[in-house]
Amino acid sequence: MSRLTGRSTRLRRLTTFALGLTGALVLTACGGAVDKDTDDAPAGKTDAARQGLLTEQAAGEVVDEYERVNNRANAKRDEKLLGTVETGQVHEQSKADYKQWETWSEEDRKSYASAFRYTDREYLIPAADSGVTWFAVKARSSADQDQEEVLLVFDKAGGSYKMTMTVYADEGPLPEIAVDEQGLVTPADPSAKVGTLAPAQLGEHYEDFFETGGKEQATKTFAATGTSKDAVEVHEEGPDDDVERYATEKYFAADPAHPKVYALRLADGKTLALFPTAHTSELMLKPRYMSGFDITPTEEQSLYDAAKRDVVTDEFQGQALGVLDPKGKPRVIAAEYRLVDSR
Structure with missing residues (x-):
């Protein structure tokens, strides 16, 4: 993923979500088995050692190939190639990046198309018998000027x-x-509650920050973070100055395009969740102006629907990080959205 840090709007920062593996890799289990026939094997230690879903070497090859294909696809905005190696919420955001490319500045285009690497990698591999089909990587992107840590799944x-x-x-x-x-991580059940919520419940509850400013439930449910405060600001901003007199703006929770949630146990007993989240915004003319005015879509909105209209409905698909505390309120510590449709 190449990341642009210069473009920012209402929590919907432009991030280059792109490509992954073009073909299946041969996966080798990590961790050696204890020889059951060895006379000096400790009592109770005769079972085979737990194996990882894949080795760190195999995981590294996945990420290396991801970088190579990602860089090629970003340079050409090759959506067909993108669709063969990427899926889930990140894919929804990548497709939006490609579609909106023509509206970006020359500087942003150059940054997006520049090659990058994931550095400082830490492979987070579950056991082969954990029941999950995924692994994660903690890393940094060479394209990110702020060098923030990133979690990849x-x-x-x-x-x-x-x-x-x-x-x-x-x-x-x-x-x-x-x-x-053995260096293996422990996945958590997304449907099991950790304190007041389960990881799979975070998205639907978090969207209340956009819908009501958190007044209906989110402020009571979540511990305050910079991310949640940003969401409240979006709710409170309302329409841009040039249309504020004529229109209202409201937000509504929506279904994520891809509902799968990923969760890991933390060293302090809490749980880290990567969860999808989504909402729509509705910019609507006030009734007294509907007969004589129309809303002109922005350049990005016009890519999806260029017609002037009384109501502009935008759909945003997002990804977020949450920390669930068995003894306290959950915290949302990161969230990124993309405009994926306007109608």
Whole structure:
């Protein structure tokens, strides 16, 4: 993923979400087995050592190939190639980046198309018997001027690993992931509550910050963070100055395009969740102006629907990071959205 840090608008920062693996890799289990026939094997230690879903070497090859293909596709905005190696929420955002390319500045286009690498990688690999089909990577992007940590998820789709989610840690370093004696991480059940919410419930509750400014439920449900405060600001901003007199703007929770949630146990007993989230915004003329006025879509909105209209409905698909505390309120520590449709 190449990341642009210069473009920013209402939590919808431009991020280059792009490509992944073009073919299946041969996966080798990590961790050696204890020889059951060895006389000096400790009592109770005769079972085979737990194996990882794949080795760090194999995971590294996945990420290396991801970089190579990603850089080629971004340079040409090759959506066909993109669709063969990427899926999930990150894919929805990547497609939006490609579609809106023509509206960007020359500087942003150059930055997006520039080659990059993931550095300082830490592979987060579950056990082969954990029941999950994905692994994660903690890293930094050479294209990110702020050098924020990023959490990447690669999941099995169509027989190979594809990028499914990518979220940058906006509020400092990522929390420390729990790792066992064999260097394996422990996935958490997205449907199991950790304190007041389950990881799979975070998105629907978080969107209340946009809908009501958090007044209906979110302020009571979540601990305040910079990310949640930004969402409240979006709710409170209302229409731009040039249309504020004539129109109202409201937000409504929407279904994520891809609902899968990923969760990991943290070293301090909490749970880290990567979750999808989505909402629509509705810019509507006030009734007294509907007969004589229309709203002219912006350049980005016009890519989807250029017609002037009384109501402009925008759809935003997002990805976010949350920390669930068994003894306290959950915190949302990062969220990124993309405009994916306007009608």
